[in-house]
Amino acid sequence: MNENLKKLAAEKAVETLESGMIVGLGTGSTAYWAIKRIAERVWEGLDIKGVPSSERSEQFAAEWEIPLIGIEEIDRIDVTIDGADEIDPFLRLIKGGGGALLREKVLAANSDKLLIIADESKRVETLGRFPLPVEIVPFAVRLTLNRLRELGCTPTVRLDGDRPYWTDNGNFIADCQFGSIADPEWLAVQLNQIPGVVENGLFVRMASAAYIGRSDGTVEIIK
Numbered sequence: 001m002n003e004n005l006k007k008l009a010a011e012k013a014v015e016t017l018e019s020g021m022i023v024g025l026g027t028g029s030t031a032y033w034a035i036k037r038i039a040e041r042v043w044e045g046l047d048i049k050g051v052p053s054s055e056r057s058e059q060f061a062a063e064w065e066i067p068l069i070g071i072e073e074i075d076r077i078d079v080t081i082d083g084a085d086e087i088d089p090f091l092r093l094i095k096g097g098g099g100a101l102l103r104e105k106v107l108a109a110n111s112d113k114l115l116i117i118a119d120e121s122k123r124v125e126t127l128g129r130f131p132l133p134v135e136i137v138p139f140a141v142r143l144t145l146n147r148l149r150e151l152g153c154t155p156t157v158r159l160d161g162d163r164p165y166w167t168d169n170g171n172f173i174a175d176c177q178f179g180s181i182a183d184p185e186w187l188a189v190q191l192n193q194i195p196g197v198v199e200n201g202l203f204v205r206m207a208s209a210a211y212i213g214r215s216d217g218t219v220e221i222i223k
């Protein structure tokens with residue numbers, strides 16, 4: 001059911017792409033549908049170059065023969081299409097449920113447009129029910145978690161089986177349960193001031209639009 005809604009949203013966002021664009025490829029189960037649709041449009045003649053936000057997305061894109069360009073070869077991305085874990089009414093986001101938040105944020109910060117795609121279950125009034133992913137260095141994890149706790153959350157190091165989950169950048173993820181985040185802008189700044197934190201999953205003032213797949217079969221576009 002939700003897969004259909006994710007696919008609907010993804011396909012609508014991919015309609016906006018035009019030949020000549022450099023396109024950021026997001027990560028996750030919703031971005032998967034966007035990458036698949038981009039591949040179909042490439043087969044139909046769309047001339048774009050993709051920049052993947054994770055090794056996983058790079059594999060899909062390469063397998064489906066989307067032309068890729070290295071991050072070191074570009075100065076700007078025209079559009080990035082990516083999923084989200086939570087979206088509030090001001091288009092502030094929690095991202096990183098799939099562990100790709102750092103590369104996703106680099107892409108988002110260097111994109112003229114960030115189009116978010118999601119099914120309607122991702123919309124919230126207030127961010128924070130989804131544990132906020134924070135990428136941390138593997139050195140001094142205990143001390144970094146202590147600092148995170150001081151900001152009012154319960155942090156847990158994400159596991160992959162019985163070992164810590166490693167990001168594509170060789171770091172760990174602390175999933176931080178806040179419950180409710182009253183001021184995402186303030187929190188994003190505080191988190192990144194903690195030595196040991198590489199980046200956090202709050203995306204504020206980044207999304208240009210959100211494409212929301214709804215159970216009535218329509219896609220709502222929030223700008």
Ligand SMILES: O=C[C@H](O)[C@H](O)[C@H](O)COP(=O)(O)O
Nearest residue numbers: 028029030096097098099100
């Ligand atoms: O790190 C992963 C990303 O931020 C994803 O875009 C996010 O977790 C949403 O993923 P999904 O579309 O699978 O719900």
